[in-house]
């Protein structure tokens with residue numbers, strides 16, 4: 001069962017959602033995803049997401065989450081904004097609360113496991129998955145950082161300041 005609000009979407013029973021092959025979808029403003037915004041250069045844009053329940057051939061309940069949008073990452077070289085197309089696709093095994101996650105699932109990189117907590121907050125899940133999908137050190141492809149060419153040619157800010165002070169001193173008296 002899902003409940004549509006502004007950005008509040010909750011799965012009352014994630015395992016039932018998966019078994020019934022239900023689908024929920026929505027859009028959320030990036031600015032509403034506080035933990036994500038913290039690592040971005042700005043919180044503009046929207047993320048669209050689709051959550052699809054599935055009972056696999058192995059009779060295990062899963063959630064297939066996809067999300068897309070454009071995020072403004074921070075370039076790790078020049079610290080400027082960097083548009084990054086988000087195309088997320090996650091496969092999540094739903095495990096009953098309190099049940100240990102089977103080892104083989106942990107070793108499978110193609111999917112993660114999540115606990116089937118009641119009233120699961122889908123937007124929080126979307127944010128979590130986006131955080132996991134972000135590149136660790138995003139950079140502009142053609143990033144150009146102004147670099148000092150040599151010690152002698154470089155003017156330190158203090159030298160410039162000293163020059164200004166000198167001129168100011170000249171106006172005094």
Ligand SMILES: [Zn+2]
Pocket residue numbers: 075076077078079080139140143144
């Ligand atoms: Zn850059």
